[in-house]
Amino acid sequence: MSVTILNHSLIKHKLSIIRKKETKIKDFYQNVNEIAGLMAYEITRDFPLREIEIETPICKSIQYELALDVVIVPILRAGLGMVDGIRSMIPTAKIGFIGLYRDEKTLEPHEYYAKFPDITKDSIVLVVDPMLATGGSASAAISLLKEKGCKDIRYVGLVAAPDGIKRLQNDHPDVSIYLAAEDEKLNDVGYIVPGLGDCGDRLFGTK
Ligand code: PRP
Ligand code: URA
16 A cells, blocks of 8 residues: 655654754654644545535535544554644544553564444544554554454554565555655664654653
8 A cells, every 4th residue: 555755844844853852842742743733634635525414604505524433543652642633633533542562672562452442344543653663563553453343544653664664564555654754774773763762752751
């Protein structure tokens, strides 16, 4: 499936802010959310609509509303940093959660939590996580959602390494990938270069 890099000037500007090592928790969180909101605006451009009859103060009129349920599924913890921004664009979206942590040595993902609202086969599921490094976490989260019967799954991330993109395309060729940036590579401990460091730690003040 497609890989879309959202080359928007505001996204690039805000991405530079979160990449800077001196950016502190408040500005880091705010800009992650704002990028997520801008990305949601672009990604939802072609979401299906249905006609509805409404009444304006002047007359009856046929207008439009989103036809399908949208479910946002952040991968904990760092994915939580993107939820408010996307909700500000799609306030009717439901939220599910998948808790995964990456083993620091093996880089393998381990699941510790999962909770979902009702998801139908018609729901559009946005899996959100700022960092796509080896792709192990995103791939595991999407496999879990497929086991639950999700059909239309889209991955939304901020910064990706080429390895992560390849892994996701290989494991889940049916999933569209939306990113703010594709970076150069992974370093020898599995961090994205140039990246932005440990996103969960910078969002939540740990370490
Ligand atoms: C980070 C990040 C992704 C994962 C990406 O989470 O938020 O979920 O690593 O790496 P991968 O593509 O190699 O799987 P981490 O495991 O550090 O947990 P955290 O969000 O709780 O900090
Ligand atoms: N997880 C992060 O938070 N940052 C990286 O660069 C890679 C994985």
